[in-house]
Amino acid sequence: MGQIIVLDQNMVNMIAAGEVIERPASVVKELMENSIDAGATRITVSIEDGGRKLISVADNGGGMDGADLAAAFEPHATSKIKTSSDLKGIATLGFRGEALASIASVGQVRAVSRTESNTGGNCIEIDCGNKGSVSPCSADVGTTIQVRDLFYKLPARRKFLKTANTEMGHITERFARTALANRDLDMTLTSNGRAVYRLVSGQSLRQRIAELFSSEISENLLDVESSERGVHIYALLGRPVISRTSSKFQYIFLNGRFIRDKFVSHAIKEAYRGILEPDRFGVVFLFIQMPYEDYDVNVHPTKIEVRFYNANLVHSQILGCLREKLLGTNLDIDAQLPATAGAKGVQTDTAAARERSQKIADAMAEFFKKHRPIQTQQQFGPASKRAFGAASSTRAQTTERQAGITIPAFGAGEKKFLQIHDSFIVAQTDDGFVIIDQHALHERVIYEDLCRRIGESKLESQKLLIPESFEVTDGEADALQTKGELIEKLGIELVPFGPKTMAIQAFPTLLSKVAPLDFVRDLLDLLADKDLSVDTEKLLDEVLNMAACKAAIKAGQKLTTSEIEKLLADKEESEYSSRCPHGRPTTIKFSITDLEKQFKRT
Ligand SMILES: Nc1ncnc2c1ncn2[C@@H]1O[C@H](COP(=O)(O)OP(=O)(O)O)[C@@H](O)[C@H]1O
Ligand SMILES: [Mg+2]
Numbered sequence: 001m002g003q004i005i006v007l008d009q010n011m012v013n014m015i016a017a018g019e020v021i022e023r024p025a026s027v028v029k030e031l032m033e034n035s036i037d038a039g040a041t042r043i044t045v046s047i048e049d050g051g052r053k054l055i056s057v058a059d060n061g062g063g064m065d066g067a068d069l070a071a072a073f074e075p076h077a078t079s080k081i082k083t084s085s086d087l088k089g090i091a092t093l094g095f096r097g098e099a100l101a102s103i104a105s106v107g108q109v110r111a112v113s114r115t116e117s118n119t120g121g122n123c124i125e126i127d128c129g130n131k132g133s134v135s136p137c138s139a140d141v142g143t144t145i146q147v148r149d150l151f152y153k154l155p156a157r158r159k160f161l162k163t164a165n166t167e168m169g170h171i172t173e174r175f176a177r178t179a180l181a182n183r184d185l186d187m188t189l190t191s192n193g194r195a196v197y198r199l200v201s202g203q204s205l206r207q208r209i210a211e212l213f214s215s216e217i218s219e220n221l222l223d224v225e226s227s228e229r230g231v232h233i234y235a236l237l238g239r240p241v242i243s244r245t246s247s248k249f250q251y252i253f254l255n256g257r258f259i260r261d262k263f264v265s266h267a268i269k270e271a272y273r274g275i276l277e278p279d280r281f282g283v284v285f286l287f288i289q290m291p292y293e294d295y296d297v298n299v300h301p302t303k304i305e306v307r308f309y310n311a312n313l314v315h316s317q318i319l320g321c322l323r324e325k326l327l328g329t330n331l332d333i334d335a336q337l338p339a340t341a342g343a344k345g346v347q348t349d350t351a352a353a354r355e356r357s358q359k360i361a362d363a364m365a366e367f368f369k370k371h372r373p374i375q376t377q378q379q380f381g382p383a384s385k386r387a388f389g390a391a392s393s394t395r396a397q398t399t400e401r402q403a404g405i406t407i408p409a410f411g412a413g414e415k416k417f418l419q420i421h422d423s424f425i426v427a428q429t430d431d432g433f434v435i436i437d438q439h440a441l442h443e444r445v446i447y448e449d450l451c452r453r454i455g456e457s458k459l460e461s462q463k464l465l466i467p468e469s470f471e472v473t474d475g476e477a478d479a480l481q482t483k484g485e486l487i488e489k490l491g492i493e494l495v496p497f498g499p500k501t502m503a504i505q506a507f508p509t510l511l512s513k514v515a516p517l518d519f520v521r522d523l524l525d526l527l528a529d530k531d532l533s534v535d536t537e538k539l540l541d542e543v544l545n546m547a548a549c550k551a552a553i554k555a556g557q558k559l560t561t562s563e564i565e566k567l568l569a570d571k572e573e574s575e576y577s578s579r580c581p582h583g584r585p586t587t588i589k590f591s592i593t594d595l596e597k598q599f600k601r602t
Contacts, residue, residue, distance in 0.1 A: 010105055010129035013075055014154075017102035019301040023161060024051025024150055025170035026302065027107075030099035031145055032178045035059035036256075037080065037092045038143065041201065042186040043178075047171055049192070050164030051150060058144040063115040066122040066134045073109070073126055075101040089292035093257060093303070100145075105129045106157070108148040114139040128153045172196065176212045177258040180251055180285065183208055205236060205285065217242055217249075217283060222329055226321040231290045231314060233321055238283025240579065241333055243276050249283040255292065260304050263311045264288075264318060271322035274576075275331065277583035284322075288314070331578040332434065335590040417564055423555040425564055432591035438567065439555045440580035445570040447548035447581040450510060454489060454544070459508040461491030467503040468517045472524070477502075479527040486540060490547075492520065514550045522546060545581045 007015070021027055028045060035043045038061030048054040064072060071077050078097030081087060087095070103109060104126040114121030121139025125132040151158040161167060168191055175189045179199055189196045199211060210218035221236035238249070252264050264286070272282040296307040308314050416428035425436040453459055472480065480487065480494060480502070487494060493506035507516040526542060553559065559567070571577045571587075580586050 009075060013101045013105035013129060016075070016098050016301075017106045018157075020098055020102045021106060021150075022302075023170060024055055024167050025174045027051065027055050027103055027147055027150065028057065028171050029174040029178070029302075030094070030103065031055070031057035031147075032174070033093035034099065034145075035061050035143065036178070036182060036185070037094055038062045040142065041184070044188045044190075045171075045175060046190045047168065047192070050161075050167030051171055052158075052161060052164065052167065054146060054148050055150070056144065056146040058142065060140070060142040063118075063121075063142050064113040065115050065118060066136075069111060069113050069122050069124050070131075070134045072111070073100045073104045073124070073131060077101065087298055090297050091255075091292050095298075096301070096303075098301075103147055104131070106154060107150040107152065109145065110148075111143065111145045112137060112139045113143040114141050116141050168196075177251065177253075179208055179212060180205070181253045181256045181258060181287075209236070209285065213249075221283070221285070222325055224321055224325040226317065228317050229313065230294070231288065231317055233289075233318060234287045235322060236285040237271075237322060237325060240272075240276055240280075240282075240331055240583070240585070242283050243272075243280040244283060245280065247281045250281065251285045252288070253286065254288045254295065254306060255290070257297070257303065257306075259306050261306065261308070263308065263315045267315045267318040268322065270319050271326055272583075274581055275326055275579050275583055280583065286318070288318075290314075327576050332587045332589045333578075333585050335435075335588050335594065415565070415568055417568065419559050419564060421556075422558045425559075425567070427568060429589070431593070432589060432595070434590070435588045436567075436571070437555075437580075437584075437586050438553050438557070438559065440584055441571055441577060441586040442567060443548045443552035443580045444577055444586055445567070445574050446510070446551050447544055448574055448576065450544045450547060453510070454540070458489045459491030459510060461493065461506040461508050462512075463493075463506045464504060464516065467495070467497070467505045469497045469501050469503040470517060470520065471500055472502055473500070476524050476527075479524065483527055483536075483539070486536060486543070487523075489540070490543065492516075492523075494520075508547075511547055511551050514547070519547070519550060522550075548581055 032043055035057060038059060040059035040061035042060045044058045046056040076097045078095060080092045080095045105128060109126045112121055112123040120136050122134050123137040124134045179187050183203055183205065184201050186201045187199045199208060206218045220239040220242045223236060225234045247265060250268060252259055252261060268282060268284050276282060294309050297303050299305055299307050417425055419425050423438060425438055427434050491508035494502050495505055497503035504516045504520055523543060578585060578587055
């Protein structure tokens with residue numbers, strides 16, 4: 001009895017600050033959002049010591065008069081909503097009326113503001129919740145809020161702050177998010193007096209991305225746009241070459257607000273399925289526009305999460321439009337030759353990688369030099385003739401011997417190719433040549449074939465001359481029974497063959513190169529690994545992946561000319577040949593232009 005007290009307002013604010021203001025970057029985010037809500041066209045963010053010493057955000061927005069300036073730092077003070085009905089369609093970034101009160105409860109704040117209609121400005125100071133009075137001062141139209149010594153009265157929280165560099169990294173990230181969503185803003189970020197970013201208004205999204213991240217990223221993005229049932233989507237999708245190990249480079253904006261959302265993330269992941277290895281993440285800049293009434297932002301103190309009222313619609317539209325774009329695009333990888341591998345942050349930009357690229361380029365040039373006479377004039381344009389002029393046949397022969405190259409005889413008019421190291425196929429294209437991983441490509445071709453056929457009906461199978469029997473545990477027998485439909489769809493016929501023994505009677509024709517028993521054993525392992533309630537479609541996909549991998553030509557397998565021709569023809573036919581089903585690339589492109597640059601021909 002008598003132990004409960006009502007906390008004083010400053011305590012309440014400090015507790016709210018614990019949710020809203022995690023670190024200097026949160027202050028920067030909240031202040032920038034206020035500037036945008038105030039209609040600013042210019043925002044300048046100045047940071048000292050990673051935000052520990054100073055965070056200052058200055059804008060040229062609508063400003064506040066003296067009375068509003070005094071009220072703005074009160075808890076639950078906002079000009080953005082008035083009644084509960086306003087919560088149903090929030091068009092501003094802020095609405096909780098918590099940020100300024102929270103910030104002012106955990107640091108030393110000085111705010112200066114002036115509205116258009118006033119000739120002079122006003123200022124106010126608040127020191128960890130102790131508010132001074134408003135006094136007049138000279139000011140330009142707009143608002144500047146400075147926060148010094150964040151958390152100085154809260155040693156535990158101050159200690160929690162990381163190094164200035166780390167905190168600056170978080171601030172830069174928040175700045176970048178705001179800059180991506182607001183390209184009509186002039187935005188500057190300085191750290192210890194040095195400009196980090198100076199972004200001018202009206203830049204294209206790609207220009208902003210190039211400035212904020214790298215030109216390597218901005219140059220490897222695909223545009224996609226779609227509008228359906230009131231939901232508009234615009235996205236720049238990263239090609240697989242720039243994929244990441246985390247989802248950090250997935251920027252999702254909902255009506256200009258940066259959000260994290262599990263439905264959207266899932267749709268992105270699915271869109272890249274089979275295009276990226278499962279542990280990689282596509283770089284995505286996604287802008288969703290939809291009526292404010294169709295989602296709730298009042299679910300998270302930092303407003304980073306929202307609740308879509310029709311999450312399925314959002315999910316399916318994003319998935320559909322992204323996937324269609326990714327599948328409809330040739331995603332062959334451009335070879336990173338030294339001259340083109342200079343972009344910031346490119347992993348290959350190392351001496352070793354340069355040397356490797358140079359070696360490949362040398363070997364290829366030698367090959368084309370040697371085989372130039374076989375090419376017809378029409379297929380080899382004038383630029384290429386220049387590039388592969390004088391041949392040094394002795395060196396070319398040495399290369400050939402060392403590499404163990406087999407050169408199939410190709411005649412005029414046929415596709416130009418050769419197999420190297422019994423593993424890769426080098427083939428000429430209109431503007432250069434490609435190197436193909438024979439196993440990866442064949443795996444993709446078979447996988448697509450399997451998917452197509454199984455989509456239509458079950459796989460065609462043939463009876464085995466002598467049924468192959470194998471032992472099963474009770475668990476395996478159960479699994480076989482539960483997944484009977486799947487096994488039947490695959491065209492595998494299994495019959496009981498004595499106690500704890502089964503026999504394979506029929507096996508899919510398409511997998512004729514695969515040993516039935518091996519396959520069924522691996523299939524059983526796969527089924528045993530899985531929870532049997534797992535989505536059948538996913539499981540089928542895994543089984544098809546496995547089947548394709550087993551049935552595909554192996555690395556190290558010598559191919560005949562007609563086998564190579566078949567594979568290259570299949571590549572043309574294949575809907576999506578740039579990646580194997582596991583997401584690894586099947587093909588790497590080299591352009592003649594790059595080679596010419598390497599050989600200083602241009
Ligand atoms: N930069 C600014 N320019 C003009 N008015 C501002 C600015 N920052 C804050 N305000 C005013 O102060 C109020 C309180 O801000 P805040 O605590 O962030 O709450 P919210 O943004 O949720 O309304 C805002 O509603 C707005 O009226
Ligand atoms: Mg706000």
